[in-house]
Amino acid sequence: MITSPDNNKLKTIRKLQRKSWRAKLGLFCAEGEDLADAAAAAGWRSEFVLRAGEDVEPELLAEVSALGSGTRVVGVYAQRWGRPEGALLVYLHGVEDPGNVGTVIRSAHALCDATVVLGPGCADPFSPKAVRASMGSLFARPPAPARLEQLSGRVVALDAAGERALDTADLTPPLVLCLGAERDGLPAELAAEAVRIPVIADSLNVAMAATIALHDCARRMAAHA
């Protein structure tokens, strides 16, 4: 039972809240029983797992939690990336919000079993918020770092300023669904051909737009199966 805040495992967990340390150590944390289960189900072996009251005093684990005081389990894993392959890829450009990156990973997995490709300027998918938002899909379908030019498949870009509606797009696989950051959107060459989701007011965030489009892709794939 760990009883000192100077314990090396606790020190590692504390470091992994920072991107620079995650990159240096090639590790990341997943907090909570659900994520530990998802990791195991996807065949990931942890470097170590600390359980409150079993391996470590609950207050010490709470102190190193990145997500709040309720955490009872923290697992540390080696970072592992996916490959940009499959009938459907979701390509994100400049999506800086880790919650959105994690949510898109979750949607892509849940709706289409698709891999998310992270282009330039995207948030670290191994950050605590992204891992949490992915709800285990990070383990099942780890994202792939790549540039759009490296991907194969018909490109369909989604942008709030697109001229045509999403319903007019051909979503037959193989497909690369491209989405940009909420504010800056996609690079001009992609935005020029983009389709949009019709809205009455405001716009949707990138995770919501991706989820809608992925649901349409899932329908399309089911119709073709």
Added chain:
Amino acid sequence: MITSPDNNKLKTIRKLQRKSWRAKLGLFCAEGEDLADAAAAAGWRSEFVLRAGEDVEPELLAEVSALGSGTRVVGVYAQRWGRPEGALLVYLHGVEDPGNVGTVIRSAHALCDATVVLGPGCADPFSPKAVRASMGSLFARPPAPARLEQLSGRVVALDAAGERALDTADLTPPLVLCLGAERDGLPAELAAEAVRIPVIADSLNVAMAATIALHDCARRMAAHA
């Protein structure tokens, strides 16, 4: 220019981070220029607005921010609720996560101009996270507190354990779209008749499920218009 942390306006903003104080004062905060603009566009008058460097020293405003240090504008508004009326209502039951409540308010407004109805056990829509996630839609379409029995329209419940797929549901308005909490779901009598969004793995969070269904409703409403 406010230069003391003991200033009464700063004290009020600090209090409004807590639900008990929001209820007692009947006020809430909106942080950021976008939200201040959205409030004005929707015809809401603030109790007061503090701008960093104009009305208050930036460090003092950063200290009372509920969302992080980057906030340059904080507005304080009187809470105002909507009415549970319209061709489409989104009824939430026991959705405790304020980010999800705010996101559903945003989606309902953006996709269908619909009002969100908050049933028992939902998060306070005037909490900082909910206000932020709503991205101004809270001002344009404030949610209504009500029980399901008070609403009129065909009830379509969405639940991960539903037997039929969403595609089989009749989404013709007037419609009440019902969603429950991610873990506990809907009450048994609603869940029994629920439709689901087909997923390959895991499930979707309530905000994603609502967004997908709202997009289908928007299509349906457009086809009928």
